[in-house]
Amino acid sequence: MATYFVGDIQGCYQELSSLLxxxxxxxxxxxxxxxxxxxxxxxxxxxxxxxIKSLGSSAQVVLGNHDLHLLAIANxxxxxxxxxxxxxxxxxxxxxxxxDWLRCQALVKQHPDFNVxxxxxxxxxQWSVDTAISRAKEVETILRSDHYLRLxxxxxxxxxxxxxxxxxxxxxxxxxxxxxxxMRYCFADGTLDFELKIPPQQNDNPNLKPWYEIGxxxxxxxxxxxxxxxxxxxxxxxxxxxxxxxxxxxxxxxxMLRWEDQRWFNTPSxxxx
Numbered sequence: 001m002a003t004y005f006v007g008d009i010q011g012c013y014q015e016l017s018s019l020l021x022x023x024x025x026x027x028x029x030x031x032x033x034x035x036x037x038x039x040x041x042x043x044x045x046x047x048x049x050x051x052i053k054s055l056g057s058s059a060q061v062v063l064g065n066h067d068l069h070l071l072a073i074a075n076x077x078x079x080x081x082x083x084x085x086x087x088x089x090x091x092x093x094x095x096x097x098x099x100d101w102l103r104c105q106a107l108v109k110q111h112p113d114f115n116v117x118x119x120x121x122x123x124x125x126q127w128s129v130d131t132a133i134s135r136a137k138e139v140e141t142i143l144r145s146d147h148y149l150r151l152x153x154x155x156x157x158x159x160x161x162x163x164x165x166x167x168x169x170x171x172x173x174x175x176x177x178x179x180x181x182x183m184r185y186c187f188a189d190g191t192l193d194f195e196l197k198i199p200p201q202q203n204d205n206p207n208l209k210p211w212y213e214i215g216x217x218x219x220x221x222x223x224x225x226x227x228x229x230x231x232x233x234x235x236x237x238x239x240x241x242x243x244x245x246x247x248x249x250x251x252x253x254x255x256m257l258r259w260e261d262q263r264w265f266n267t268p269s270x271x272x273x
Contacts, residue, residue, distance in 0.1 A: 011042025
C-alpha cells in the first residue's frame with residue numbers, strides 16, 4: 001500500500017495516467033491525494049473528474065480555486081470561457097453527478113495515519129493547522145448544503161484580506177476560501193496579497209513573503225502539502241512545506257510524491273495547453 005500526493009492536474013489526464021502507470025497504482029491498495037485544481041486549462045477535465053471520482057475512497061481531494069470556479073460556472077454565476085476547456089463537463093450526461101461529488105470535497109484534509117495535511121493554496125499564517133481545519137469545515141458544510149449557491153455567488157473578491165475571529169457570514173467564508181485556495185504571498189501581519197505571483201527569488205518587495213515564511217504558528221505540527229503555485233516549480237524554503245504544482249498545464253511537468261519513501265515521480269507535459 002502506498003500514498004501518492006499529486007499537484008494541480010488541471011485536466012492533464014494523459015499525464016496523470018502516465019504517472020499512475022509508472023508507479024503501478026492499484027486503487028485496491030493505494031491512495032491518490034489530489035491537491036486541488038482537478039480541472040481547467042488542460043484538454044481533459046471531464047476525463048479527469050470521472051476518473052478521480054471512480055476511485056472512490058482511494059482518492060482524497062481538496063478543492064482548488066478552479067474547481068470552485070467550475071461550480072460557479074455550472075450554476076450560471078460566472079461565464080464559461082473557452083480557455084478553461086470546461087464545456088465537455090457542462091454538456092456531459094453525468095454533469096450533475098460529477099458536480100455534486102465535487103462540491104462535497106474538502107478544503108483542508110488531514111491524513112489519518114501520517115503527520116501531514118493537504119490544502120490547495122496554503123495555511124494562513126494567522127491560523128494553526130487545527131484552526132485551518134476547523135474553519136474549512138464551516139465552508140465545507142455550507143457547500144454541501146442546499147444553501148451552496150449563496151456561497152458560490154459571494155466567494156469572489158479580495159476582501160477581507162486579514163483574518164479576524166469576529167468575521168461573520170459571507171466575509172468570513174470568503175476569507176476562508178481565499179486563504180485555502182488563492183493565497184501565495186502575505187504581509188508580515190498575515191494579510192493576504194493577491195497581486196504577486198512570481199517566484200520568491202524574483203520578488204524585490206521586502207513587505208511581501210510567501211505564506212510559509214510568515215511566522216510559524218501554522219508550521220509547528222504537521223507537514224503541509226499544497227499546490228496552486230506553479231512558479232515555485234516544486235521548491236519551498238521549508239522542509240515541512242511541500243509544493244506539488246510543477247506547471248504541467250503550462251508545458252512543464254506533472255509531479256507526484258510517494259509519501260512512504262519520499263520519492264518523486266514526474267512526467268513531462270505532452271504540450272503547452
